[in-house]
Amino acid sequence: MNGVAAGGAAGDTGGARLRPGLRGGLLALGHALALFCLLLAGTVLLLVVLAPVVLAVLSLGQFLKYQLNHGFTFDSQDSRDLLGLLLGLAVCRFVLPVTLLATRQLTMLTRRLSARWCGVPIAAAYAPRPVPARAGSRRLGYQQRMSWLLNDVSTWRDLLWLVVNVVAGWALLAAPLTMVGVGVVAFLVPGSAAFPGTAGLSGLAAPPAFPGNAPSVLLVIGVTLVALGVVTGPVALRGYGGLARLVLSPSREAELAQRVEELAQTRRETLDTGAAELRRIERDLHDGAQARLVAMGLTLDAAGRLIDTDPAAARALLYEARDASARALAELRDLVRGIHPPVLADRGLADAVRALALDSPLRVRVTGSLGRPDAAPGSPGSPGRPVRLPAPVESAAYFAVSELLANVAKHSGAEAADVDLRHSSGALRITVSDDGAGGADPSRGTGLRGVARRLAAFDGVLVMSSPAGGPTVINLEVPCELS
């Protein structure tokens, strides 16, 4: 899936359910193993983050202690301590930003896996990347980067998580794995001597030395251990997810701060878009209808002067004025269509999209409806009284579909497209799909990003899937209520 980021409403809304049963247990063990590997990687990362810091601090301490004990002199011991200090600082200088960002990637992966494997979704609330201070540069300066990372409480949460992992997290993952591992290696393998013909296998591991360690007893203990491991696997996994959530999930304050930041941004963009639209309308009126009306006035004036002396010429001028007024009307019509399409005003989104489909050069099928099938006659949602969405949402959704269909016609090589409209669980959901070549890249054109931006003002999201070879499917989702 190729997600175009827009707003933060969607994303992982809920974690996957853990599957019960033997299959689920075995799957959980596999996931635990993978998470354990991730944990090891995190531990290495933690060491890389800590090592230079520890080195620098220790060297500084040594240096100061030596200075205090031996008076303020300078000898080979000093130079060794100072070298350690400098080395530590230098490594911090060059490695720390990279390792901190790597830590962030790692915890983001943990969040995703926690939702998918442990059934525990964890939100993220990192401070947004600041705008580079140096004009014209896209890279952040060192200071700016470090203050961005270090002032973000989430960074410290990430590091804390690496520590918690080392202290406690591993035990949760290791417990079921160990039970299964020990059960197989220490008991089942030597216990297999109970069956004839497996002498080679049972010879691989010596039976544990305790009284009554007959092969059959070993088998029973082994099977019990493995079963215990398989059963506790999902529980341990969920516990691990819970632990991760405890450490990683952002505070309410951080979540709110992120939301405020998002709202500020979408508001800024909405205002910018609105202002640009007004400028465009003003320019269109100024250069179009207004200019034509001025010309018409002049033409009519000329006709008035000629009407006695040259009626034929006056008549020609009058016709000219009439044609100019028709052209002015046509321009105003186009302008109105761009501001608020008439069918949308008259009938609402569903019919407006149907009208769009009729005007498209493609074969467009419109399915779904925004009505309420169980609506009583005369109430909103019954035939004849279409259900209306909030006007701004309606308009944004209409122009989104219009832009998407125009894109399909222009770029995809498709012959047919489908638009599906429906309202469910408090959100307007629109799917636009085509039978074209696929491979659409949201980062290339500004159209898709513009659509996503406009929807973001309503906490709406646009998600696109467009594998090479097609088909392209675009899902729009805008939270809103029907009226």
Place this chain on the structure above:
Amino acid sequence: MRVVIAEDLFLLRDGLIRLLEAYGFEVGAAVDNGDDFLAAVRVQRPDVAVVDVRLPPSFTDEGLRAALQARAELPGLPILVLSQYVEQLYARELLADGGGAVGYLLKDRVFDGAQFTDAVKRVADGGTAMDPEVIARLLAHSATAEGPLGRLSPREREVLSLMAEGRSNAAIAARLVVTERAVAKHTAAIFAKLDLQQSDDDNRRVLAVLAYLGR
């Protein structure tokens, strides 16, 4: 010929009355909303009704809905719908009952009094009067390069457009400054290329073409 007019803007209503009377129509009633319009056509049974799409109280497609209802109550009642803009969706709804005797024109078309009253008469006689803009959009929508429409010559497309607007062969000939025989030849070619049944009846011919374009 008696007309009922529904138009909410006083200036336009007044203008329409004067224009139609100047061309010899008798204006039975001129109202400014959908309910009054329905009442007027029920009582008057006019030869033709001229309705604005946007009427009070909702100022949406009230006029169109009133027109459709009037047609449902009085089948075959000739209705010409005027609008500040034209939409294929609305054109389809008007044509949906397949009975003809409908028109759908931009309001600007009243500027040319002769052509406009000609359209009103055509609708009153059971014909159709579709705005050139509707037809242009219909053609643009259904004209894929490989389709049968792509095989029409430019002149044939021109004839097809005029025919779809609802004009007779004689009117098309006058418009294109050719003989009626030449137009008949073009029409025959068009119907052959589109694989449509030729019909001697002008109205049925127009409806066939519109149905073809509106597929």
